[in-house]
Amino acid sequence: MNAQSMIQMIDVRKRFGAQEVLKGVNLSIFEGKTTVIVGESGQGKSLIIKHILGLMKPTSGKVLVNGKDINTISRKGLKEIRANFGVLFQHAALFDSMTVFENVALPLRERTKASEEEIRNKVAEMLTLMDLEGSGEKYPAQISGGMKKRVGLARALVLNPKIVFFDEPTTGLDIAKSNEIYRVFFRTQTKLGYTSVIVSHDVPKIFKLADYVALLYNGVIQDCLSPEDFQTSENPVIREFVEKTMGHIYESERMEG
Amino acid sequence: MIRILNTVGELTLYYVNQAGRMGIFLAFVVFNIIKLPYYKISHVIKQIYIIGTLSVFVIVFTGAFTGMVLALQGYNTLSKFGSEGLIGSVVALSLIRELGPVLAALMVTGRAGSAICAEIGIMRISEQIDALECMAIDPHKYIMAPKFIAALASVPLLTAVFNVVGIFGGYIVGVKLMGANEGAFFTSMYRDVEFADISMGFIKSVCFGLLIVWICAAKGYYVHMERSGGFGAEGVSRVTTSAVVLSSVSILVLDYIITSLLI
Numbered sequence: 001m002n003a004q005s006m007i008q009m010i011d012v013r014k015r016f017g018a019q020e021v022l023k024g025v026n027l028s029i030f031e032g033k034t035t036v037i038v039g040e041s042g043q044g045k046s047l048i049i050k051h052i053l054g055l056m057k058p059t060s061g062k063v064l065v066n067g068k069d070i071n072t073i074s075r076k077g078l079k080e081i082r083a084n085f086g087v088l089f090q091h092a093a094l095f096d097s098m099t100v101f102e103n104v105a106l107p108l109r110e111r112t113k114a115s116e117e118e119i120r121n122k123v124a125e126m127l128t129l130m131d132l133e134g135s136g137e138k139y140p141a142q143i144s145g146g147m148k149k150r151v152g153l154a155r156a157l158v159l160n161p162k163i164v165f166f167d168e169p170t171t172g173l174d175i176a177k178s179n180e181i182y183r184v185f186f187r188t189q190t191k192l193g194y195t196s197v198i199v200s201h202d203v204p205k206i207f208k209l210a211d212y213v214a215l216l217y218n219g220v221i222q223d224c225l226s227p228e229d230f231q232t233s234e235n236p237v238i239r240e241f242v243e244k245t246m247g248h249i250y251e252s253e254r255m256e257g
Numbered sequence: 258m259i260r261i262l263n264t265v266g267e268l269t270l271y272y273v274n275q276a277g278r279m280g281i282f283l284a285f286v287v288f289n290i291i292k293l294p295y296y297k298i299s300h301v302i303k304q305i306y307i308i309g310t311l312s313v314f315v316i317v318f319t320g321a322f323t324g325m326v327l328a329l330q331g332y333n334t335l336s337k338f339g340s341e342g343l344i345g346s347v348v349a350l351s352l353i354r355e356l357g358p359v360l361a362a363l364m365v366t367g368r369a370g371s372a373i374c375a376e377i378g379i380m381r382i383s384e385q386i387d388a389l390e391c392m393a394i395d396p397h398k399y400i401m402a403p404k405f406i407a408a409l410a411s412v413p414l415l416t417a418v419f420n421v422v423g424i425f426g427g428y429i430v431g432v433k434l435m436g437a438n439e440g441a442f443f444t445s446m447y448r449d450v451e452f453a454d455i456s457m458g459f460i461k462s463v464c465f466g467l468l469i470v471w472i473c474a475a476k477g478y479y480v481h482m483e484r485s486g487g488f489g490a491e492g493v494s495r496v497t498t499s500a501v502v503l504s505s506v507s508i509l510v511l512d513y514i515i516t517s518l519l520i
């Protein structure tokens with residue numbers, strides 16, 4: 001659309017044996033904006049993120065980050081691009097033989113020249129932000145699923161990334177915690193102005209955070225619209241999705257009222 | 258017929274592919290080791306502890322028994338020719354040239370090689386390696402380089418320990434138990450062991466060290482590309498077994514090759 005698009009997926013297809021999961025995905029992610037990818041389980045949302053990260057190669061099609069094709073770029077170039085990324089994996093992918101503290105400290109240790117004291121302060125700050133004080137010495141196996149998510153978020157945000165990818169950041173969190181996480185996103189984004197790509201099932205709450213909402217269905221991005229346009233879209237697939245995911249709210253409101 | 262050709266072709270491609278990616282893997286790691294200032298000495302020390310220090314007990318134990326049995330066998334054979342005096346040089350030469358490097362390498366494969374492979378394999382299947390890459394931390398540098406350096410440093414040292422303990426074991430059995438002449442034991446050893454023998458043993462142990470860590474690390478690193486299916490706990494256990502088997506076999510083959518080149 002315009003020149004500000006930071007990430008572009010052009011006709012990306014991905015096939016696993018006989019199953020074609022992505023069937024020509026076109027998606028633009030705009031600088032400084034929050035794009036939320038929604039869609040039913042198993043549609044390939046996590047796969048889209050893995051393609052943008054360069055962890056998977058498309059069967060055909062291109063993924064451009066800052067105008068550079070992530071699959072043909074040199075290793076050094078790829079590393080430079082990834083240096084701006086902050087990633088939360090769907091299953092957190094914490095380093096399971098390191099403590100929570102060390103997990104969050106790792107990017108600081110390996111990528112910056114920060115002193116031990118700076119590291120300790122920064123990590124403590126991130127852990128407080130994610131409401132994890134006192135869990136620093138625990139190992140990933142000793143904390144709950146929702147805590148793992150928050151450790152993953154702390155690790156993703158510790159280096160002040162320019163682009164963040166959050167795969168289901170609030171799945172498995174209680175409502176108060178997930179509201180708190182959304183507030184953290186909002187705060188850090190206004191502070192850092194990062195571009196974010198969020199995969200979420202938390203419709204419609206996630207709409208409050210979104211600048212754009214993209215629906216993945218049947219291997220293609222049906223449309224990428226602002227939340228208001230999304231909810232009033234004429235596209236039958238989007239309308240069905242909106243009704244299915246938000247319908248129950250209207251219904252329960254009606255029953256209560 | 259076509260099916261057979263197909264399978265043969267597929268297998269060939271798979272193994273050529275595997276050899277290729279293992280070669281590239283080695284090149285990346287070596288490149289990262291040469292780029293000196295970028296990895297941390299504390300990681301290397303930790304790995305030397307895991308690969309080297311923790312193997313010392315096993316090495317001492319096996320070394321002692323190897324030397325003892327060498328002396329036992331050697332004494333019985335040599336006494337048939339009336340040359341028990343040579344027992345010292347027989348024990349020392351067999352250990353230094355051959356048994357020390359090979360057996361120490363096999364023990365390290367079993368103890369540390371399998372652990373390296375399983376550790377890296379688990380990191381791969383639980384997306385920890387992907388996570389590292391996305392943080393712009395090169396796993397070749399962060400995980401592999403310290404392990405390679407540690408193995409290259411530890412295996413020759415462990416081999417030396419194996420040899421020393423083995424010779425001592427041989428001395429106990431040959432001299433104290435079987436009653437060979439103590440003076441002859443040491444003089445024959447000093448006389449017959451040459452620098453070439455020691456350097457052969459050293460070259461072997463360095464090559465074996467590299468071979469072990471290379472095969473075990475690369476196998477774990479590429480567990481998701483295994484032909485037998487690299488999924489979950491079973492995938493890791495299978496790849497660990499195959500890494501141990503492959504490095505043990507390769508050690509014996511490489512041992513023959515090095516011996517034939519240096520002899």
Ligand SMILES: Nc1ncnc2c1ncn2[C@@H]1O[C@H](COP(=O)(O)OP(=O)(O)OP(=O)(O)O)[C@@H](O)[C@H]1O
Pocket residue numbers: 016021039040041042043044045046047048090
């Ligand atoms: N490595 C793989 N090999 C084979 N199939 C895969 C692989 N990775 C993903 N798939 C398939 O791709 C599809 C999409 O997977 P993906 O994890 O992207 O779904 P998702 O949209 O993130 O779902 P969820 O909301 O449940 O996380 C699934 O049908 C899955 O079976």
Ligand SMILES: [Mg+2]
Pocket residue numbers: 045046047090167
């Ligand atoms: Mg997913």
